[in-house]
Amino acid sequence: MSDDDGVRDGNAPDEEEFDVGLLEEELRAATAILDPVPSALRQLAVEAYALHDLDTRIAELTFDSLVDALPVRGAADVPRMLTFRAGELTVDVEVTEDGLLGQLMPPRPARIEVLSGPHAGVPLTADDLGRFAGDAPPAGPFALRLRTGGDVVVTEWLRA
Structure with missing residues (x-):
């Protein structure tokens, strides 16, 4: 029809x-x-x-002071504390308005990139004690890519 x-x-x-x-x-x-x-x-x-590499391990966020910590009354400009874990590697990071500080446990040297949006990653270096620092705080979503020896570890993405 x-x-x-x-x-x-x-x-x-x-x-x-x-x-x-x-x-x-x-x-x-x-x-x-x-x-x-x-x-x-x-x-x-x-x-x-x-980043879609079978050898890359994802470091899972295990602690975020914005979610897991008890607030301190009267405290202003408290740094954000983050802990990531990938197997035996732990990455502790403190994010402030002045930048970020971190340490790898167990201590080891590493090359670290602060990934943030479409911009090239900001390069950082962890010393023999696993300590690293960056002068600029991450803006917007960010993640860390760590290269230690032959291992590559990428943290979960977070909003600064």
């Missing part, structure tokens, strides 16, 4: 069916011209994919 509007039984139009693949291709081309992906976002996607 056919209606005057060219629809049979409420399903498909009488006209020849259009090619979905061609439509998708045309929409992608239009989007690339009218709303291209910003290069910073493209770089962030590449870096996020680079």
